[in-house]
Amino acid sequence: MKILLTNDDGVQGLGMLKLAEYLKGKYDVTVVAPEKERSAISHAITLHKPLRLKKIKEEQNLKIFAVNGTPSDCIKLGVEVVLGRKPDMVVSGINNGLNLGTDILYSGTVSAAIEASLYGIPAIAVSLSETADIEDKRIYKFLESLIEIILKKGLPKDILLNVNIPDFQEGVKGIKATKLGKRIYIETFQKNYDPRGKEYYWMAGKISKIEEDEGTDIVSVKEGYISITPIHFDLTQYDMIKDLDSWSIKIE
Amino acid sequence: MKILLTNDDGVQGLGMLKLAEYLKGKYDVTVVAPEKERSAISHAITLHKPLRLKKIKEEQNLKIFAVNGTPSDCIKLGVEVVLGRKPDMVVSGINNGLNLGTDILYSGTVSAAIEASLYGIPAIAVSLSETADIEDKRIYKFLESLIEIILKKGLPKDILLNVNIPDFQEGVKGIKATKLGKRIYIETFQKNYDPRGKEYYWMAGKISKIEEDEGTDIVSVKEGYISITPIHFDLTQYDMIKDLDSWSIKIE
Numbered sequence: 001m002k003i004l005l006t007n008d009d010g011v012q013g014l015g016m017l018k019l020a021e022y023l024k025g026k027y028d029v030t031v032v033a034p035e036k037e038r039s040a041i042s043h044a045i046t047l048h049k050p051l052r053l054k055k056i057k058e059e060q061n062l063k064i065f066a067v068n069g070t071p072s073d074c075i076k077l078g079v080e081v082v083l084g085r086k087p088d089m090v091v092s093g094i095n096n097g098l099n100l101g102t103d104i105l106y107s108g109t110v111s112a113a114i115e116a117s118l119y120g121i122p123a124i125a126v127s128l129s130e131t132a133d134i135e136d137k138r139i140y141k142f143l144e145s146l147i148e149i150i151l152k153k154g155l156p157k158d159i160l161l162n163v164n165i166p167d168f169q170e171g172v173k174g175i176k177a178t179k180l181g182k183r184i185y186i187e188t189f190q191k192n193y194d195p196r197g198k199e200y201y202w203m204a205g206k207i208s209k210i211e212e213d214e215g216t217d218i219v220s221v222k223e224g225y226i227s228i229t230p231i232h233f234d235l236t237q238y239d240m241i242k243d244l245d246s247w248s249i250k251i252e
Numbered sequence: 253m254k255i256l257l258t259n260d261d262g263v264q265g266l267g268m269l270k271l272a273e274y275l276k277g278k279y280d281v282t283v284v285a286p287e288k289e290r291s292a293i294s295h296a297i298t299l300h301k302p303l304r305l306k307k308i309k310e311e312q313n314l315k316i317f318a319v320n321g322t323p324s325d326c327i328k329l330g331v332e333v334v335l336g337r338k339p340d341m342v343v344s345g346i347n348n349g350l351n352l353g354t355d356i357l358y359s360g361t362v363s364a365a366i367e368a369s370l371y372g373i374p375a376i377a378v379s380l381s382e383t384a385d386i387e388d389k390r391i392y393k394f395l396e397s398l399i400e401i402i403l404k405k406g407l408p409k410d411i412l413l414n415v416n417i418p419d420f421q422e423g424v425k426g427i428k429a430t431k432l433g434k435r436i437y438i439e440t441f442q443k444n445y446d447p448r449g450k451e452y453y454w455m456a457g458k459i460s461k462i463e464e465d466e467g468t469d470i471v472s473v474k475e476g477y478i479s480i481t482p483i484h485f486d487l488t489q490y491d492m493i494k495d496l497d498s499w500s501i502k503i504e
Contacts (some may be wrong), residue, residue: 043294043357050452051441072358073455076439077335081453102370105295105485106324111357118354138504145502155393159489161496172503177496179488183373199300201333203325230492233357235413236431240482244413244429250397251424251478252390 001151003027004087006074008108010037011066014134015094022140024061032078035066043111071112090116093126096163100217101181109156113160114233120141122155125162132167139165164217173224180229181216184209253403255279256324256339262289262359263318266386267346274392276313284330287318295324295363323364333373340370345378350416352469353433365412366485374407377414384419391417416469416479426477432481433468436461
């Protein structure tokens with residue numbers, strides 16, 4: 001079984017490398033990841049400049065490549081150039097930090113998994129709380145089990161899974177299948193002046209409100225559960241199509 | 253009424269500037285756009301470096317600013333810094349080239365409208381066929397009518413509109429409310445060698461298959477209709493949540 005790994009923390013990302021080491025005992029693992037951190041890069045792809053593919057490591061069941069592009073570029077290059085075929089599964093992560101709620105719209109980690117799903121490849125995005133212990137064996141045991149199930153039963157067409165793993169300091173409470181929650185931000189840009197007196201703005205991103213809705217990924221992770229959210233990427237809002245037909249929009 | 257405009261073609265983008273000129277006769281228009289082209293940048297935001305805001309033009313009912321960031325950065329800065337309040341509407345575009353089907357996942361134009369909708373601002377993304385005549389008055393008449401309706405009746409919460417305008421060479425057939433179609437790509441990276449003999453890959457993006465499904469944006473535009481697709485951004489696939497609960501995933 002071939003598994004393709006990527007992330008948005010960059011090819012040095014510890015979570016991804018540890019997972020690759022763990023999985024290579026069982027699967028043929030190929031890592032194709034951005035050469036540098038590309039978080040908050042969303043689903044961006046590189047059309048207007050050439051991409052470079054650099055082999056960093058090659059050993060039994062583990063090859064690692066760095067790309068001067070985005071996580072979604074890495075999936076495309078990984079499938080079409082490095083492997084030359086679809087892998088049996090794509091894992092994006094383990095990301096350093098959670099990817100919850102509407103924030104996944106900005107996430108390179110989740111977008112790479114969406115890109116894989118566009119190819120028809122079963123895919124998961126995996127994110128871990130920043131405060132969690134990356135050495136915790138339970139993380140890898142859980143992922144091994146999840147990956148095994150997906151390799152056996154597959155995933156429905158055009159659906160991927162967004163997995164968030166909390167800090168297990170007080171024990172693992174279990175796993176919850178969740179919906180995406182909502183975090184509302186006040187970006188509150190910090191305004192400041194550079195050494196030459198020119199003003200600039202730096203995005204701060206303060207959370208202003210969290211919906212405390214039971215059943216969301218945000219609440220479940222906060223309560224100590226692993227959250228698994230089924231994700232689709234059909235952005236059509238079907239209910240409104242009929243309604244729009246009744247609008248009297250003029251053309252000429 | 254205040255309207256905020258942005259795009260992903262960059263602040264020099266002709267479609268956006270022409271629309272701004274047209275709308276300033278009726279509304280208070282503010283343009284906040286990337287200083288250079290940022291197409292295929294999706295919903296990326298800039299967290300790790302400072303943003304610069306440069307005023308380019310100020311006249312009656314029309315201010316134009318350039319930002320060294322992405323279209324979504326421009327919405328955030330436009331709302332929170334330039335205007336210091338939510339505008340009555342956001343228009344992202346007019347993009348040079350259509351944004352159809354699953355391709356909107358990569359689109360900076362559509363993502364900027366999603367960003368506006370996250371703020372609760374009524375928003376539309378507007379794209380025009382590359383072969384169309386940007387001077388065609390019917391484009392602006394139509395958009396004026398659409399904007400007027402939205403300013404009057406608003407849009408439902410968390411819904412925006414993705415508008416695609418075809419080349420009107422053979423007359424306007426009308427307007428269709430559509431769903432997103434699917435285009436499947438074979439990226440077929442072009443492999444080549446730079447002057448120093450180092451290999452590189454350039455994304456080519458050949459379309460391999462188009463679903464010819466009636467009612468999609470792709471087919472409607474091809475037939476000569478203006479396409480309006482209602483867009484949502486809740487990526488939860490609700491049907492599968494129950495199913496996931498029955499998976500026996502092991503933790504320890």
